[in-house]
Amino acid sequence: MSAVSDDARPLLAVNSIEVIYDHVILVLKGVSLRVPEGGIVALLGANGAGKSTTLKSISGLLRTERGNVTKGTIEFRGQPIHRKDPAEVVKRGIVQVMEGRHVFEHLTVEENLLTGGYTRKNGHSARADLELVYGYFPRLAERRQVRAGYVSGGEQQMVAIGRALMARPRLMLLDEPSMGLAPILVQEIFEIVSRMNREAGVAVLLAEQNATMALRFAQYGYVMENGRIVLDGDARTIGENEDIKEFYLGLSGVGQRKSYRDVKHYRRRKRWLS
Amino acid sequence: MVEWQFTLLLLSNGLLIGLMYSLIALGFVLVYKATDAINFAQGEFVMIAGFVVAVALGAYGAPLWLAVPLGLAAMVAFGFGLERVMLRRLIGRPIIAVVMATIGLAAILRGVGPLTWGAETKPLVLPISDEPFILGPLFVPPIQLLGASVSIVFLGVFGWFFLKSRKGIAMRAIADSQQVAMAMGINVERYFALAWAMTGVVSALGGVIWGSMLGVDVHLSLVGFKVFPVVILGGLDSIPGAILGGLIVGVVENVAAGYVDPYVGGGTKDFAPYVLMILALMIRPYGIFGKRIIERV
Numbered sequence: 236m237s238a239v240s241d242d243a244r245p246l247l248a249v250n251s252i253e254v255i256y257d258h259v260i261l262v263l264k265g266v267s268l269r270v271p272e273g274g275i276v277a278l279l280g281a282n283g284a285g286k287s288t289t290l291k292s293i294s295g296l297l298r299t300e301r302g303n304v305t306k307g308t309i310e311f312r313g314q315p316i317h318r319k320d321p322a323e324v325v326k327r328g329i330v331q332v333m334e335g336r337h338v339f340e341h342l343t344v345e346e347n348l349l350t351g352g353y354t355r356k357n358g359h360s361a362r363a364d365l366e367l368v369y370g371y372f373p374r375l376a377e378r379r380q381v382r383a384g385y386v387s388g389g390e391q392q393m394v395a396i397g398r399a400l401m402a403r404p405r406l407m408l409l410d411e412p413s414m415g416l417a418p419i420l421v422q423e424i425f426e427i428v429s430r431m432n433r434e435a436g437v438a439v440l441l442a443e444q445n446a447t448m449a450l451r452f453a454q455y456g457y458v459m460e461n462g463r464i465v466l467d468g469d470a471r472t473i474g475e476n477e478d479i480k481e482f483y484l485g486l487s488g489v490g491q492r493k494s495y496r497d498v499k500h501y502r503r504r505k506r507w508l509s
Numbered sequence: 510m511v512e513w514q515f516t517l518l519l520l521s522n523g524l525l526i527g528l529m530y531s532l533i534a535l536g537f538v539l540v541y542k543a544t545d546a547i548n549f550a551q552g553e554f555v556m557i558a559g560f561v562v563a564v565a566l567g568a569y570g571a572p573l574w575l576a577v578p579l580g581l582a583a584m585v586a587f588g589f590g591l592e593r594v595m596l597r598r599l600i601g602r603p604i605i606a607v608v609m610a611t612i613g614l615a616a617i618l619r620g621v622g623p624l625t626w627g628a629e630t631k632p633l634v635l636p637i638s639d640e641p642f643i644l645g646p647l648f649v650p651p652i653q654l655l656g657a658s659v660s661i662v663f664l665g666v667f668g669w670f671f672l673k674s675r676k677g678i679a680m681r682a683i684a685d686s687q688q689v690a691m692a693m694g695i696n697v698e699r700y701f702a703l704a705w706a707m708t709g710v711v712s713a714l715g716g717v718i719w720g721s722m723l724g725v726d727v728h729l730s731l732v733g734f735k736v737f738p739v740v741i742l743g744g745l746d747s748i749p750g751a752i753l754g755g756l757i758v759g760v761v762e763n764v765a766a767g768y769v770d771p772y773v774g775g776g777t778k779d780f781a782p783y784v785l786m787i788l789a790l791m792i793r794p795y796g797i798f799g800k801r802i803i804e805r806v
Binding site: 294296299321322324325326330331332333337338339340341342346347349350351353354398399402 | 601675678679681682684685686687688689690691692693694695696800
């Protein structure tokens, strides 16, 4: 388990990618990471560290925001995917659950879920997949005819994850699933994700600010700062390392702060963890 | 004629004409619903379709069964082409870019139509009688009956399409959020093209029906101006709204023409729907059936 990055051919390999927005703004400066088949990998870091950008470069959504992978490669099952458009990436088995619970608000819960299966040609199995999703999220079954804009935040996150599951992915990119949700709901959602991982074999790349929660479910973790991976390792090692706790997770005492900016970051992280 | 008969006649006529407005408004709604683009060239689409069919019938002597499908095919191709050449590049730009582009397009089409096919009014004769059906107190011109029936059928078909079909759900998803739709692997550009092609179909039908009533020349495009009160009253993105809005506009127009015009010497017919539209904007800006923005606190 420990040597995840040494696997011969991981499910996903991101090889020192550089991302530039609008042709001028350098956002990622040589990011590399690996997700093994069936694994859960956490991508940690503060707001603005580049987690979402990393996920979007994998899913291809980057280009809808005028971003470009200018250096490096992204390989999925050995095939390069960094020049594919989002629809093609989904077809190959990667689906992203975007930050902020983006559901189609004017569609019902069930219609939302159905849109997740659109890349697969055989429309018939969609019904079976719906039942599978309702199996994971029984709450959604009760609310299937309700417009997604009117269900609770936690339920919207479930819709977003369930909808992604409808695409039958090999890899799910989860961007801040805990954002703005009550701790009890976060726990519930993480448990469902981990069940999905065990039962359906869906690998997960999880971008989170809520590091303690993410590390509890992940086997391996990367810490990002300022567009770079500054550290990676076993989830337990990361979670227990004192330095890491202090500098990246904001768990313990006062470090050497150089500017007000650092203080702000520090406080923000602390709020997520307390 | 007795008073109530006159009223009834105005109403029935208004309802039939209104349904034909609904058909044209449907073209506008389809595009707005799927792509968020406001098409100011809807009337010109209808005009171009009218030209194609009228010229095929008149100048080339094509039979009707050939001319109408030809018009449909031409407008579908036109819709596809327009999306590919012009509108695709405007995706993600401010809404004003699309508005201005379609206004420009409208002006170009108003010029190119007569330039290509001649400015004189061309008849578009459908093989139906001019003699109105007399149903009790009502006089119903066959063309209006045909127009209203075609409208109902297509409004129904497209309504079903959006509500129930797989592609329709995808289109509504795109209308909700393009980026999320992309994240789900929905090919957004293909659906945009489909929406414009569907507008082409509706415009072609509108062109045949309105062209046969008014004759085909540049003035046929004026029918597009009726679209705005219809869609504002009904809701920009609602098919039932287009129906209801069309009916309201048709009736208001006819009642204004029948009861107000004799006193003021005419002309109210053309602006009465706009008075209503402005009132509607003040009272209920999202229309009768329009999509309300869901806000969470």
